[in-house]
Amino acid sequence: MDVVDFRYLSVAVETGNLSRAAESLGIKPSTISRRIARLEDELGVTIFERGSFGIRLTAAGREVMVPVRRTLDGFDSVLQVGKSSGSGMSGHVRLGVRMPPVGKPLQPLLAAWRDQHPDVVLTLHELNDNEISTALAERTLDAALVTTPTLRRGANTISVYREPLVVALPQRHILASYDSLTWDLLREQTLLTQGWNDSYSARAFYASFLGDGVRFSSHPASKQSIMALVGAGFGITLTAKSQSEVLFPGVVYKPIAEDDAWLQVELAWRPTSEDAAVGRFVAFMRDEARSRRLL
Known part of the structure; x- marks a missing residue:
């Protein structure tokens, strides 16, 4: 016996007639009659009474139908999960981030993803540059939002x-009284950066604006800890505008009046990923970026 026999049996019970059951299944009446007779032989019971009234379940048949229906329901659930996972409407996306997703435009993007894909679990991993690169390579992350060119090894990006x-x-600080600042005004300041073992991407990024003569003070710490040091007067730092929505004691934020004072955020993922949910997430981020004109 197999699940097809159970299907035939269930349809026969629903229709109360083998001919109508065969018609609804798109098979010959002799085929369904033969399959049910073989099933009765295997089980050693008579499932149907047959007569001019058509067919009806025997007492043994009613008992048989209880586990048959349970089996069919379970099989349908498996099919539904498979279809949902295969379409990317359920599953799990492990997303690495360099900065917490505070404010616009990232937070609204993630909110839109959540609204449209409530059955996809999204787990956020806040890591430094080296950790994100390693995690992508080792497939402990599915995708990552990155802001530096250090993560291109073996990864696709958009x-x-x-x-x-x-x-x-x-x-x-004396510069806190200015309405806006320029690179020239910032070059003489001590710039606080995040930096872990052999990870100097933040320093390289800042130096691209301010030059190589900047006094850096690197700390293997979170952005929140860097902000705490700024508030304590240890120096200044650069941050994304969205991060300025988070208030820290003793810290003020000032815009930069320079045409190149911006950062590009990209989504990186492994090109060999076969997870449908990850593919749907990548496509969603790409399409939303275009429709919202975020680039």
């Missing part, structure tokens, strides 16, 4: 959005 940079200053 641009998602562009975000202005702002300066975070101690509240009592």
